[in-house]
Amino acid sequence: MVETNKGRLLEIAVVGEVVHSVVEPSYMTNWDSTPTVGLGRGGIVYNVKPGDPCFGWAWGEKVEPGISADGTGGDGEKNSFRSFSCVGNEVKIVEGEAKGEVGVLVGKVGYLPEGGHHLVLHFNDQTLEKLTIGDKVQVKTCGVGLEFKDYPGVRAVGLSPRLLDTMGLGEKKGRLTVPVAKVIPPEYVGQGSGGSPAESNNWDVMTQSPDAVEALKDLKLGDIVCLKDILTAWGRGYYEGAVTVGVVSCGASSRMGQGIGVTTIMTCEGGEIEPVLEPHANISKYLGLGSA
């Protein structure tokens, strides 16, 4: 049993609303100079769920499964919604026809046009049909400040105790083992670099170079992945020997330097985390979301 300080974590409500899907004012320019309409960046996406593929959606661009919401109010309130919330936190609809329905936070996607940032939320199909754009959602945040008692070099980032308990963490020769669906080399890791705080936004795993596409083609939304030599402790960047573990939060991209979104949940500078390949390491399985 991996010991943590989860009994000391504060539980705090933050509020936001279901957003419109992001569209560009004109055609999007793909990496290869072709134009497209990029579909699926948030809003209510009825037919994509964690466990579904990252690639292959018709004109899909960084497709976010299910519901996307952003904070409301001023920058401070928005930032609390974006940063205090953790993957695996409970989300409740507090206004609208679906009032009272409960879902779960499955990822974060940032760097959207005009400073947009989405929490990616999973609700069951019945609730999806009732939800409307603008409905108010409240997240019971819990996880910021999570520490591993025997692994002080491991930093939990936006990780809820609920997800932590289901991830099958183990211990081996003084290292924390984490099942991951894929280990991704640092040359594929793009947008997100230089961003902070680590708790909000995401990394992008670039999907333009044919070798990267081949290596990533079987990735699924919700997969737990390891970014090798990437440190996401007090910002995002390259650090030889570091490890970042994250959840795949959105699909592939046709824009240069962008791609599959990875929401950080754990990181370490000195290799205290040991990734263990497990093809079914997916939050859909861990959180019982009904697919994958």
Add this chain to the structure above:
Amino acid sequence: MRRLLRDNRDKLLEIAVQGEIVSPSSRGYRAQWDGRPKMPLGMGGIKYNLKVGDLCFGWASGDHVEPGVTIRGKEKKNPSDCALAHLACIGNEAAVVNGEAKGAKGVFTGRHAGSDDIVHFDQETLEKLAIGDKVQVKAVGVGLRLLDYPDIRLNKCSPRLLDSLGLKEKDSKLVAPAVKEVPSFLMGSGIGFSPVTEPVDYDIQTTDPKAVEKYGLETLRLGDVVCLKDQLCINGRGYYKGAVTIGVIVHGASDFSGHGPGVNPILSTREGRLGYEIVEKANIADWWGLK
């Protein structure tokens, strides 16, 4: 006998774009990559003792240091949307248009993503300049093409810079000089950010001391020409195996995760027709006598 490199410079439009010298700004402390706090210096304003040609590393509390004078387009809310950000090219002539230094000439040396356009003036002019003074750049270079290398995308490259590079043709490839080759995994902040190439630089990450030493980055100078391996900068910036990008260093090193010396891409292709040769010196300050 060496063939003359053909381009379309006689068809380039020359257009005035304008910016204003901006004050530095500060938001107090910011967390460095290792969690320690830092008050970063060197972005914005007038830097009296830092010029293109100086080192990227080592300035006390310096971070993303921008040599010389920092100006910003003002006709739109976001400086990155202004004409200055899109049209000014490295090597373009700049002139002060008001204030005590009115009429003084300088050189546009690059653009730091987000906000800052960087201009070199001599010391005498620097002493006369005031924050708020206007600087106009005679922008020429957007649309520049090499007629025999249509796949190579030029960006922020003035005809003057193109000439100074001294590109050579060897085995059907165009060979550019570079002081360093940078592996793709070190390319950080700015990557993926916007599909428009012109207004954005991106950073060679210098927060991993092992990487800085391994790739000899501590000797990098502002204004150096470098090669970015497996990086493609045609519509934005990102990884593409086999691509080559040549760029100019526009600002200094950083202690923030994912950040470091900034690069304005000037030549880029994925077609394999752009090569590079590592040389001891390739710097715009040396070429143009900027002091």
